[in-house]
Amino acid sequence: MADFGAEADLAGFRAEARAWLEENFPPSLKGQPNIMMAMMEGLQADGDLALWKSRMGAKGWGTPTWPAEYGGGGLTPQQARVLQEEMARLEAFNPLMAGMGISMVGPTILDYGTEEQKRRHIPPIVKGEIRWCLGYSEPNAGSDLAALQTKCEDKGNHWRINGQKIWTSGAQWSDWCGMLVRTDPTARKHDGISFIMIDMKQPGIETRPIKLIAGASPFCETFFTDAQAEKGDMLGELNNGWTVGKRLLQHERASQTGGRFATTPPPPLQEIAKRYVGVDDKGRLDDPDLRPRLAAHLMHARAHGLTLARAAAESKAGAGNAASVLKNSATAMAQTRAELTIEIMGNRGLGWDGAGFSDDEVEAVRAWLSGKAMSIYGGSAEIQNNIIAKRILGLPDMTKSD
Amino acid sequence: MAVLTDEQSMLRDQARAWTQDKAPVSAFRKMRDSGQALGYDPATFAEMAEMGWAGVIIPEAYGGSDFGYLSLGLILEETGRTLAASPLIASALAAASAIVLGGSDAQKQAWLPKIATGELVATLAVDEGARHAPEKTALSAVTSGAGYALTGGKSFVLEGMAAGLLVVAARTSGKAGETNGITLFLVPADAAGVSRTPLELADSRGAADIAFENVAVGPDAVLGQVDKGWALLEKTLDRARAGLAAEMLGSAQQAFDLTLDYLKTRVQFSQVIGGFQALQHRAAKMFGELELARSCVEAALAAIDADAPDAAELASLAKGHAGETLFLVSNELIQMHGGIGMTDAHDAGFYLKRARAAEAAFGGRAYHRDRFARLNGF
Secondary structure, X not given: OOXXXXXXXXXXXXHHHHHHHHHHOOHHHOOOOHHHHHHHOOOOOOHHHHHHHHHHHHHOOOOOOOOHHHOOOOOOHHHHHHHHHHHHHOOOOOOOOXXXXXXHHHHHHHHHOOHHHHHHHHXXXXXXXXXXXXXXXXXXXXXXXXXXXXXXXXXXXEXXXXXXXXXXXXXXXXXXXXXXXXXOOOOOOOOOEEXXXXXXXXXXXXXXXXXXXXXXXXXXXXXXXXXXXXXXXXXOOOOOHHHHHHHHHHHHHHHOOOOOOOOOOXXXXXXXXXXXXXXXXXXXXXXXXXXXXXXXXXXXXXXXXXXXXXXXXXXXXXXXXXXXXXXXXXXXXXXXXXXXXXXXXXXXXXXXXXXXXXXXXXXXXXHHHHHHHXXXXXXXXXXXXXXXXXXXXXXXXXOOOO | OOOOOHHHHHHHHHHHHHHHHHOOHHHHHHHHHOOOOOOOOHHHHHHHHHOOHHHOOOOHHHOOOOOOHHHHHHHHHHHHHHOOOOOHHHXXXXXXXXXXXXXXXXXXXXXXXXXXXXXXXXXXXXXXXXXXXXXXXXXXXXXXXXXXXXXXXEEEEEXXXXXXXXXEEEEOOOOOOOOOOEEEEEEEOOOOOEXXXXXXXXXXXXXXXXXXXXXXXXXXXXXXXXXXXXXXXXXXXXXXXXXXXXXXXXXXXXXXXXXXXHHHHOEEOOEEHHHOHXXXXXXXXXXXXXXXXXXXXXXXXXXXXXXXXXXXXXXXHHHHHHHHHHHHHHHHHHXXXXXXXXXXXXXXXXXXXXXXXXXXXXXXXXXXXXXXXXXXXX
16 A cells, blocks of 8 residues: 555655756756766766766765765665656766765675774765775686685784786776785685775776777776785774675675666667668568567566566665576676667678767677676676575575685 | 555465465366366366456456456466466456456446356457467458358367357458457357367367357347457457466466476485586576566556556567466476476476467467567567
């Protein structure tokens, strides 16, 4: 049964959110979610973008459900959904999403941080002043993350860190890094790991961007040579980092389920298909093999959307194991869409650069290539299947990963 | 599981307890082995009707409870789990929908209360060939006196032998393949000129081929409007599709649960086979597909209850996705059980056979992909 009191409150909040957004969202940024992608890849905010970022940061609405005492919006999940709907209505976007602070590090600090850590680290994330990256993978610790070797020693008044991380997303643009380090080399591999927060702006840390198949360099190799972290910057207890680190990955999966990021829906693929492929005299796509495959993809996309809505209604979304199902589903959907898009575009879906191709065509090619990473990062599709098999289905763990 | 009202939760719990107790798979096996020609046990169906299951979508004024399609779907999911055979799909879902949607007050008064109590089994007679193709309706209805005379044939009519009332799609104008010119008729199964031939199907359920030879009906047999029956037929079929998808979801869920149990108990190479990653990942894939299928089925049923504009699209999505999922899970049920799953003594074969029969009814995956594309303008 509907709670009409709560419904009325929500309507009141909707009016408040709409008024505030109309007053504060710079119209010049309307309908430009691509700016967010550029910010993810290092674009510095200036002009209206900087203004929008500072206004949202001060209001705490970039982190709508975080506690107000640390600068967050203090909204209920229902209010946050209303806020998102109102932003979508204005074709606005969240300007604070760049880096890993909002989606992963922040929620984990709120889960495991001391009061002092929360007061120190949360407000700069809320305001977008500090950009975070994550030091997880190493050259010899990919899917088998717990094999990580980066060493962290207690030097009395600070921690000393030596080793190498890889696939550090946005390390070259980041101010701080949340990283997993080995603090007890003699313990069982999952038991000797700790979670350290470290200032990236120091001589002991060097980042080298890695150029990827799509042409951009969103990831780095990151080298630590006698780097220093403050004593108070260990998140969670010494040698309990695996637990903290796994929680952070749950937040990561939740952020990759396709439910939080998009504020503007992509153009319907069938319209692109009709434009490039043409239609027969009955209005059907003029390629009898492509047509049912496109339909199957759109049906999957619809099923995925309905599942996100159902998970939200049943309040089991967010940091849980169901996120593994949604991550794999979202990944398969996005990769299939990208493959279909370039297939539909034919030769024009192969453009790399230059005046011979439209922006949309070049973007389709780049997105197709960069999207291959989706089933690798954040726990590969195979790792998600291990998680589903073990934690949801209760099948035996043969990888001894936990 | 959708967020249910208290009434719906109670209904689901009651349906689950009752089917597990009174209509388990062993009861289906007994029915099959007895050679029951109807393809269901009338006494079991009578008990279902007594609990109100045959009147869930029928308005209270005509003897039903008007609980809606999501509620009926909850029951069908449970009957799908145990393969409880009954005319619920043909009568309480499909035929009842046609009359609720298109019937005059007199027609509703005449037929719905009997459907609700289960004393009458009604069914839809639409397809005429091997594959679902409602627009290809050719069975002709020509004016004859004040009424009509029906001539032609219908195939694969669900519960065709048990039915006392047939909701027949006929052509009153135009030609096969056109959506204009189709009219629905209510024809008593014992009308002169109706002859029925039982079909023995792999899933042991009831179905029949039905021939119509100059079957005379009065003007009051017309359901809805003459020549304009297509929209009513589509709406009716969409309700049948979404409800059958709920049954298929239940069958798929149970087939998966059986498989998962087996993975946890069968030992080879000194370990349970569920420890092998090759099987774990296939199990994980099935689990994900089941989650998506449940979302589609519940959304379609809810859209029908709300008379939402995208109900047709969602019904095709639900039938298509439930079909996809049941196809996958019923095959893996056999494969992961190995040799034991191939034996008649095991229940696995029942789920496989039912899966394909349900797939064929009211359009399979290919039909609904095509329809989804049409509804989305390509």
